[in-house]
Amino acid sequence: MKSLKALLAGIALAALTVPALVAGAANAADYKAEYKLSTVLGKPFPWGVGGDRWAELVKEKTGGRINIKMYPGTSLVNGDQTKEFTALRQGTIDMAVGSTINWSPQVKELNLFSLPFLMPDHKALDALTQGEVGKTLFDLLATKDVVPLAWGENGFRxxxxxxxxxxxxxxxxxxxxxxxxxxxxxxxxxxxxxxxxxxxxxxxxxxxxxxxxxxxxxxxxxxxxxxxxxxxxxxxxxxxxxADPLIFVVNKEVWASWSKEDQEAVRAAAVQAAAEEVAISRKGITxxxxxxxxxxxxxxxxxxxxxxxxxxxxxxxxxxxxxxxxxxxxxxxxxxxxxxxxxxx
Missing domain, CATH: 3.40.190.170 (Bacterial extracellular solute-binding protein, family 7)
Structure with a gap:
C-alpha cells in the first residue's frame, strides 16, 4: 500500500514538474547563445575590467543561462564611440558599459557630468550618481529603449x-x-x-x-x-x-526576453561589477x-x-x-x- 501511495505521489509530482521543465526549456530556447557587450576600453583598463567582471558574474548568477561576450574598442560600431548608444537602442548591441560623454549626443541630459568644474571631488560625483539626480537620469534612459542598471566610473579627467x-x-x-x-x-x-x-x-x-x-x-x-x-x-x-561616469545597461527587448529571476540576477551582477569597477578606477589617486x-x-x-x-x-x-x-x-x-x-x- 505504501509503495502504491509513493508511486501515485511520484506520478503527481512528475505531472507538476514536467510542464515546469517544458516551460523552462522554452524560456531557455528563447535566449541567445551569446549576448554582445560593448565597451570602449578592454582590459587592463578599469572600464574593460568592469565589463569583463559583469559578464563573469552574470554567467555565475544565472547558472550559465546567459552568456556574454565583451567587444572592446566599440568594435560593434567600427570604433565610433558616439554611435554606440544608437546601436544599443536598435538592438545591434545587446548590452553596454557606456560613457555618459559618448552617449550625450543622443541624451543631452548626460552632458551634466561634462559641465566644467561642476564636481569638485569624488563625494560630489557620488552625490549625483547615487542620489536623486542619478535616479532621474536612469528614469530618462528607461524611456529610450534601454534598461539602466548601475553606475560605474571612468574617472575625473x-x-x-x-x-x-x-x-x-x-x-x-x-x-x-x-x-x-x-x-x-x-x-x-x-x-x-x-x-x-x-x-x-x-x-x-x-x-x-x-x-x-x-x-x-x-x-x-x-x-x-x-x-x-x-x-x-x-x-x-x-x-x-x-568626471566621466559609466552606465551598465541592457537593450530593452533583450531585457524583456529574460525571466524575472534572470533579470534580477543580471541587475545584481551589474551592481556588484560596477562597485568593484569604481574601486579600481579610484585606486592610487586618493x-x-x-x-x-x-x-x-x-x-x-x-x-x-x-x-x-x-x-x-x-x-x-x-x-x-x-x-x-x-x-x-x-x-x-x-x-x-x-x-x-x-x-x-
Missing amino acids: EISNSKHPIRTPADLKGMKIRVVGSPLYLDTFTALGANPTQMSWADAQPALSTGAVDGQENPLAIFVAAKLATLGQKNLTLWGYV AEDDSLLKEITAQGVEVVRLTPEEQKAFQTATQPVFDKWTKQIGPDLVKAAQSAIAARK
Missing part, C-alpha cells in the same frame, strides 16, 4: 601634453588637444584658447605618438594603462574639470593612497597640482560654456545637481 606644464588658461593657447566627439568639449577647450581636435581613442594614441596632437585629457588610470608617458605626454595637470600618482612621477612626468586660485582661473574662463550648456541640459537638473553637491557629506 586630467590634462596632459608634450609641450610644457599647464597652470593657467594662457598655457593652453593654440595647443592641439584630442577630445571626444562632444560639442561641449569643443566649446570648453575653445574657451580656454586651445585647438580641440575630435578623434576616437583608437586614433588618439598614434596621433599623440607622431605629435599630430599635443595633448589629451583622460582619467589617470587610462594615462597609466595606455602608457601615455611613452607617447610624449610628460606634462600632467590635475585639474579635475569633469589622499589616502596616491600610489598611482607616484608611479606616473617615476616615469619622468611632471605633475602639476593646481591651487584653488589657479583652478578658479580655468573655471572663470569656462563659465560662459557652463551657462550655455545649462540651458541645453535643463536648468532644473543642473540646479538639482548643484544642490546635491552642496549638501554632500
Whole structure:
C-alpha cells in the first residue's frame, strides 16, 4: 500500500514538474547563445575590467543561462564611440558599459557630468550618481529603449601634453588637444584658447605618438594603462574639470526576453561589477593612497597640482560654456545637481 501511495505521489509530482521543465526549456530556447557587450576600453583598463567582471558574474548568477561576450574598442560600431548608444537602442548591441560623454549626443541630459568644474571631488560625483539626480537620469534612459542598471566610473579627467606644464588658461593657447566627439568639449577647450581636435581613442594614441596632437585629457588610470608617458605626454595637470561616469545597461527587448529571476540576477551582477569597477578606477589617486600618482612621477612626468586660485582661473574662463550648456541640459537638473553637491557629506 505504501509503495502504491509513493508511486501515485511520484506520478503527481512528475505531472507538476514536467510542464515546469517544458516551460523552462522554452524560456531557455528563447535566449541567445551569446549576448554582445560593448565597451570602449578592454582590459587592463578599469572600464574593460568592469565589463569583463559583469559578464563573469552574470554567467555565475544565472547558472550559465546567459552568456556574454565583451567587444572592446566599440568594435560593434567600427570604433565610433558616439554611435554606440544608437546601436544599443536598435538592438545591434545587446548590452553596454557606456560613457555618459559618448552617449550625450543622443541624451543631452548626460552632458551634466561634462559641465566644467561642476564636481569638485569624488563625494560630489557620488552625490549625483547615487542620489536623486542619478535616479532621474536612469528614469530618462528607461524611456529610450534601454534598461539602466548601475553606475560605474571612468574617472575625473586630467590634462596632459608634450609641450610644457599647464597652470593657467594662457598655457593652453593654440595647443592641439584630442577630445571626444562632444560639442561641449569643443566649446570648453575653445574657451580656454586651445585647438580641440575630435578623434576616437583608437586614433588618439598614434596621433599623440607622431605629435599630430599635443595633448589629451583622460582619467589617470587610462594615462597609466595606455602608457601615455611613452607617447610624449610628460606634462600632467590635475585639474579635475569633469568626471566621466559609466552606465551598465541592457537593450530593452533583450531585457524583456529574460525571466524575472534572470533579470534580477543580471541587475545584481551589474551592481556588484560596477562597485568593484569604481574601486579600481579610484585606486592610487586618493589622499589616502596616491600610489598611482607616484608611479606616473617615476616615469619622468611632471605633475602639476593646481591651487584653488589657479583652478578658479580655468573655471572663470569656462563659465560662459557652463551657462550655455545649462540651458541645453535643463536648468532644473543642473540646479538639482548643484544642490546635491552642496549638501554632500
